[in-house]
Amino acid sequence: xxxxxxxxxxxxxxxxxxxxxxxxxxxxxxxxxxxxxxxxxxxxxxxxxxxxxxxxxxxxxxxxxxxxxxxxxxxxxxxxxxxxxxxxxxxxxxxxxxxxxxxxxxxxxxxxxxxxxxxxxxxxxxxxxxxxxxxxxxxxxxxxxxxxxxxxxxxxxxxxxxxxxxxxxxxxxxxxxxxxxxxxxxxxxxxxxxxxxxxxxxxxxxxxxxxxxxxxxxxxxxxxxxxxxxxxxxxxxxxxxxxxxxxxxxxxxxxxxxxxxxxxxxxxxxxxxxxxxxxxxxxxxxxxxxxxxxxxxxxxxxxxxxxxxxxxxxxxxxxxxxxxxxxxxxxxxxxxxxxxxxxxxxxxxxxxxxxxxxxxxxxxxxxxxxxxxxxxxxxxxxxxxxxxxxxxxxxxxxxxxxxxxxxxxxxxxxxxxxxxxxxxxxxxxxxxxxxxxxxxxxxxxxxxxxxxxxxxxxxxxxxxxxxxxxxxxxxxxxxxxxxxxxxxxxxxxxxxxxxxxxxxxxxxxxxxxxxxxxxxxxxxxxxxxxxxxxxxxxxxxxxxxxxxxxxxxxxxxxxxxxxxxxxxxxxxxxxxxxxxxxxxxxxxxxxxxxxxxxxxxxxxxxxxxxxxxxxxxxxxxxxxxxxxxxxxx
Numbered sequence: 001x002x003x004x005x006x007x008x009x010x011x012x013x014x015x016x017x018x019x020x021x022x023x024x025x026x027x028x029x030x031x032x033x034x035x036x037x038x039x040x041x042x043x044x045x046x047x048x049x050x051x052x053x054x055x056x057x058x059x060x061x062x063x064x065x066x067x068x069x070x071x072x073x074x075x076x077x078x079x080x081x082x083x084x085x086x087x088x089x090x091x092x093x094x095x096x097x098x099x100x101x102x103x104x105x106x107x108x109x110x111x112x113x114x115x116x117x118x119x120x121x122x123x124x125x126x127x128x129x130x131x132x133x134x135x136x137x138x139x140x141x142x143x144x145x146x147x148x149x150x151x152x153x154x155x156x157x158x159x160x161x162x163x164x165x166x167x168x169x170x171x172x173x174x175x176x177x178x179x180x181x182x183x184x185x186x187x188x189x190x191x192x193x194x195x196x197x198x199x200x201x202x203x204x205x206x207x208x209x210x211x212x213x214x215x216x217x218x219x220x221x222x223x224x225x226x227x228x229x230x231x232x233x234x235x236x237x238x239x240x241x242x243x244x245x246x247x248x249x250x251x252x253x254x255x256x257x258x259x260x261x262x263x264x265x266x267x268x269x270x271x272x273x274x275x276x277x278x279x280x281x282x283x284x285x286x287x288x289x290x291x292x293x294x295x296x297x298x299x300x301x302x303x304x305x306x307x308x309x310x311x312x313x314x315x316x317x318x319x320x321x322x323x324x325x326x327x328x329x330x331x332x333x334x335x336x337x338x339x340x341x342x343x344x345x346x347x348x349x350x351x352x353x354x355x356x357x358x359x360x361x362x363x364x365x366x367x368x369x370x371x372x373x374x375x376x377x378x379x380x381x382x383x384x385x386x387x388x389x390x391x392x393x394x395x396x397x398x399x400x401x402x403x404x405x406x407x408x409x410x411x412x413x414x415x416x417x418x419x420x421x422x423x424x425x426x427x428x429x430x431x432x433x434x435x436x437x438x439x440x441x442x443x444x445x446x447x448x449x450x451x452x453x454x455x456x457x458x459x460x461x462x463x464x465x466x467x468x469x470x471x472x473x474x475x476x477x478x479x480x481x482x483x484x485x486x487x488x489x490x491x492x493x494x495x496x497x498x499x500x501x502x503x504x505x506x507x508x509x510x511x512x513x514x515x516x517x518x519x520x521x522x523x524x525x526x527x528x529x530x531x532x533x534x535x536x537x538x539x540x541x542x543x544x545x546x547x548x549x550x551x552x553x554x555x556x557x558x559x560x561x562x563x564x565x566x567x568x569x570x571x572x573x574x575x576x577x578x579x580x581x582x583x584x585x586x587x588x589x590x591x592x593x594x595x596x597x598x599x600x601x602x603x604x605x606x607x608x609x610x611x612x613x614x615x616x617x618x619x620x621x622x623x624x625x626x627x628x629x630x631x632x633x
Contacts, residue, residue, distance in 0.1 A: 054120060055181065057192035059089040064196040065165060067152070069172045072265055072280065076152070076166035081193055083161060090186040100186070101133050102158035103510070108186060112156075112510070115181035115192060117141025122183070124607045125511040126633070131155035132510065134163065137180040145513055145602075152178050152197050165197060172199035205252065205260045207324040211240045215331045217301060219287075220338045221309055223393060223440060227293060227302035232329055234297035241322040246296060252319040252326065253278035253289070260319070266290045269300070269318065276316045287333060289318045301333065306393065310337040338441060342384035349472040352380045356446055358435065359481040362542075364452045364590075366434075373437070373476070374444040377467065380474045388469075389439045397469040399437050401425040404466055404473075412436050418451070419480070423463035430454070433461050433480045450482050453564075456543045457484040487591055491533035498622030501529045507585070507598045508631035511607045517597035519588065522626070526594050529622040537619065538589045541565055546619035548587055550575040553616050553623075562586050568601070569630075573613035580604070583611050583630050598630050605632050 067076045087097040092108055100110030112126030112133035123143040127134050134155035138144040146153075150168040157164065163182075172178075176199040184191045217230050234246075243249060253261040253270040254277060261270060261278040269289035273279030276286075286307055290300040299318065312335040319328045354376055360369045377388050381397075391397035392415060398408050399415035402424065409425075411418045416436020417425040428434075432455050435448030450459070459482040467474040503525050509518045526537050530546075540546035541564075548565045549558050551574070561568045566586020567575040582605045585598040600609070609632040617624045 055115065055192045055194070056120070056122075057183065057190045059085065059189075059191045060194060061085065061191070062194045062196070064198065066198045066200045067165065067167055067172065068202050069174060069199050070167060070263055071170045073169055073263060074153075074166045076164065076197075078160075079154075079163040079165050079195065080161075081163060086184060086191050089191055090184075090189055092186070098158045098161055101156060101184070103132055111185045113183040113185060114143045115183055116143060117180060126607075127155075127510060128513040129153055129155045130512075130514065130516070131157055131164075133184070134182065135180070136168075137178060139176070139178060141178060141180040151176075152180070154180070154182055154195060156182075163193075163195070165195065167199075174199060174201050202262055205262070205321070205326075207321055207326045209319075209326045209328050211236065212328045212330055213237075215329055216334065217331065218334050218336045219301065219303065219308070220336055220441075221306070222303055223305045223389070225302050225305060227288075227290065227300035229294040229298040230301050230331070231298055237320055237327045240327050241320060241325050243322045246291065246320075249320045249322050251291060252321050254317040254319075268292055271304075272314070272316045274314075276314045286312075286314055287316065289316065289331075299329070301331070308335045310335055338386055340384050340386045342378075342386065344384050344387065345379050345382050347382060349382045349470070350380060351473045351475070352376065353475040353477065355477045355479075357479050357481070358433075358446065358448055359483055360449065361483045361485040362450055362455060362457045364542075366449045366452070368447045368449040370438070371446040372444075373446055373474075377444050377474055381469055381472055385444055386441050388444060389441055391469055392437065392439045397467065400466040400468060402464055402466075404468060410436075412448075416448070417463075419461050419463050421459070421461065423461050432459055433482070435463075435465070435478060435480060437465075437467065446476070446478070448480060455482050457482055457539075487535060489533050489535045491527075491535065493533050493536065494528055494531050496531060498531050498620050499529050500623045500625075501525060502625045502627065505596055505626050505628045506631075507596070507628065508633055509599070510633045511600055511605060513602040515584075515599050515602070517588075517599040519595040519597045521593075521595050522587075522624070523594040525624055526617065529617075529624045530620045531622065532620055534594055535591050537594060538591055540619050541587065541589045546617060549616045549618070551614055553618060560586075564588070566597075569611050569613050571609065571611060573611050582609055583632070585613070585615070585628060585630065587617065596626065596628070598628075600632050607632055 061082055063079060065079055083094045083097055087094045096108050099107035114123040114135045116123055118140050128136055135143045136146050136150045136153045138149045139151050144150050151171050152167050155164045178197045180195055182193045213232055215230060215232060219228055251264055251268045255261050256277040265271060266288045268291040270278045271281050271285045271288045273284045274286050279285060285304040287301060287303045293300040314333040316331050317328055318331060319326045356371045358369050358371055374385055381388060400408055401417050410416055411425055411427055412434040413436040416434060418428050418431030418434045420426040420430055421432050431451045433448055433450050435446055438445045438447045461480045463478050465476040465478055505520050507518050507520055523534055530537060547558055550567050560566055561575055561577055562584040564586050566584060568578050568581030568584045570576040570580050571582050581601050583598055583600050585596060588595045588597045611630045613628050615626040615628060
């Protein structure tokens, strides 16, 4: 590299002399290059091109592989590289090499990096994928973030000891070639792994359709994805394909142009559009197929919720292929009206009022409990469950909170609301509990759960829901209680008075474009400082009794800027908002574990960043001062 720089400097000096145009005569006229000047320019260009194309490495390994283009999958394939040659270049064993890539304690400090294809400059981070070594690449072979410019990725998983090469769905085109360079460095030895990915399309299927089965099935419009089981002649399929079981079979559909689709997206099947051809999940989806949900002689026919209507008909093709043979199922789907098994209650609609009680132990998720209101609504509106389901689906039947108003704005799963401590409808961020009216063709129920961050054991929220349809109302006086949990604490709190302790915490991980954390166990430190059990500290974090300050303890409660109990920190180690943060660091907790977790900001952080800060946790008259250093490696 140094020799090339010297040559470039000398070339510029020589060129300055050649281009001086003796005594600057005729400076106003266009200078006509001499043969020597043209040759010198060409020489300089070749030097610059050589520098750009040179791979700065002591060992260069080159590989090539094909990837079948996919519109919806990240598929590619495995690529084994010559780990023995890399280990030999580094003077270590293959086991040490793999352990070093994985970042195992005590292993050689092997650094992953990348080399941009456009400039051949180093990209210092070991990864911007989920693996410890590997990157996303654009069409030029430059490292790029996951997104619109991404073409392919390489991920080296130490436990597998090979690269997984894949693609960004829908970005590659047939015939495209992407060349990229993954690198490893140990001491001063550099290894470059040059990988060429060739984008191909699956070969056209030339198998013959050896038999067909015509199947007719009636379905009713659904509001769920649940599939119906549809029988086919399994013995005939196996015999016609010459296989012993369906494990030897692949699955195909038919595209609009008559070609075969082989890229299954529902497991072993496909989504179909409204014309009956293989399509995609979404606004244009009608039904889907799959195999493996039911018995060996049954396929699944499901539908996109609320997309089918009575009177619709679809003809779809779903095939089984093996031994260059195809058995095609021609499936005629007839959408019939729902056959309501119920009879509406007799009499005129009558407004009614009921009391409803929901209760559950606090949980840090959205687990729900239910209260059956099916018969109450049936008797009030004099309608069947299915009729009520349709009225809720269409929005003609509404659920109000507190009182009937000109319009409703649901803040939870429609129709429903997040509720504040006073029982009023609030946004998610301010909610304590949520409650909605669940409905299907056969069930009507209230269901709800607690807010993971805002609710605590002992909360009780009361409110009034009014279900209204055509002037008839069902008023539900609702009480939702968050119960104290029934956890049996296995620990005994340490003896003695609470203490003030100090702990040094060192955290670090390679830069990544996600929020995956590293952690440090602080359970015993907190237990000894506060003289509390792990579970008691966990509950103190939930209810806010334990406070975590950044920098110093203040009279005001801390305002956390990261998830849970923690902060985003800027380069100076000061608490900041997400937009200014370089890393985040929080206290993570459950009934049995207490740890500090931290990770980098995908956009603001860079390899080499070192952030130091001080956290002070206070509770029960004790404190822990954490002197924290986080390194983005």
